[in-house]
Amino acid sequence: MAPTSARRSGHSRRAQYGLFTGYVLAAIGAAVGAILLGVSLWRPSSFNGLRGAAADTVAPVGEASAAGRAGGQGLFDSIAGYLAAGSQNAKLKQEVELARIRLKEAEAVKTENARLKALLGFSESETKPVTVARLIGSSAASTRRFAYLSAGKNQGVGIGMPVRSPRGIVGRVLEVGANSSRVLLLADSESVIPVRRSKDEVVAFAEGRGDGRLRIRLINLGINPLKKGDVFVTSGAGGYYHPGIAVGILQEVTGDGGIAAVISDPAATDYVAVEPIWQPEAIKAAQTPVEKAIEE
Missing domain, CATH: 2.40.10.340 (Rod shape-determining protein MreC, domain 1)
Known part of the structure; x- marks a missing residue:
């Protein structure tokens, strides 16, 4: 008696039916695909409804994905903006400090000029300064x-x-x-x-x-x-x-x-x-x- 692995499918009627059914389904699928291909080439607008329904089905998933991408991009933009703002704030702080120093120097010059004018005003009095x-x-x-x-x-x-x-x-x-x-x-x-x-x-x-x-x-x-x-x-x-x-x-x-x-x-x-x-x-x-x- 031949080993089980060497037996042909024809020895089992169930196996023969399964193999036949697979061939039939493959042939039907190929025929349906050919028909649909022909219809899509002949009248492309015939599948607009199906495509719309499919798009409506996957739209929530797309929106969630887009929101995730936007959020991630916004996060990266925020981090980049924070880093850039930090350097800008440091630069602005330095400029403000320099402006304050220049303002104090200008006030000192103004005060000194006022003192000199007051001293020069002595020459207009009765006592002339030496x-x-x-x-x-x-x-x-x-x-x-x-x-x-x-x-x-x-x-x-x-x-x-x-x-x-x-x-x-x-x-x-x-x-x-x-x-x-x-x-x-x-x-x-x-x-x-x-x-x-x-x-x-x-x-x-x-x-x-x-x-x-x-x-x-x-x-x-x-x-x-x-x-x-x-x-x-x-x-x-x-x-x-x-x-x-x-x-x-x-x-x-x-x-x-x-x-x-x-x-x-x-x-x-x-x-x-x-x-x-x-x-x-x-x-x-x-x-x-x-x-x-x-x-x-």
Whole structure:
């Protein structure tokens, strides 16, 4: 007897029917395909309805796929836009910082121009300035308070000449070089200047304390009439300073006067005007022979 694997299909009637049915279905499929091909070539519009139905069937799937693609593209665009916005924001921030720096520089130039104009305005007053110079430095760490000017004998500066800013008195010239000078500031412990209250004739002496402030000592002792906020100006006594120039503003009231702040702070002053001594004859008359020799 032959092995099972070697048997022919004809030995099984069921197998023969199955094989025959397959052939018939293949022939029918081929015939139907040929007919449909012929109809599509002869009348292409005949399958429009079928194609529309098929398109309607797969449309939701296509929409979901398109939405996914759009969302993914939008996500990538958002990430790219975020990265680009980050670099743009950094650049804009840098530009804003530079603009702020330029604005501050312009404000500084504007302020300096205003100070120079105020100093130049001194020339229109009765007292003509000897020169206008830059305040190139000042001491602030000891009881001795000095400042240094970028002008000296070559610019006409002399010992004893008042030095003032647009706000008020800074001090007076103590030593003179060829092109530089040393100024005794009002706050120096050896500085004494006659003053009066601006609104009346209350007279006093403004003495430097060495700490940036002034001690106001009343000449006429008794009831202290001073109040916080009182402004003191030069009285003209002594002959050095022209009367009426701002000196200090009272901050504290004491038994014999008060404590005042210097109105013209050297630390906030760039340019100053050196003025001639108001009454040089009176000063020379009051000097001793030794003082005259030193000055000469």
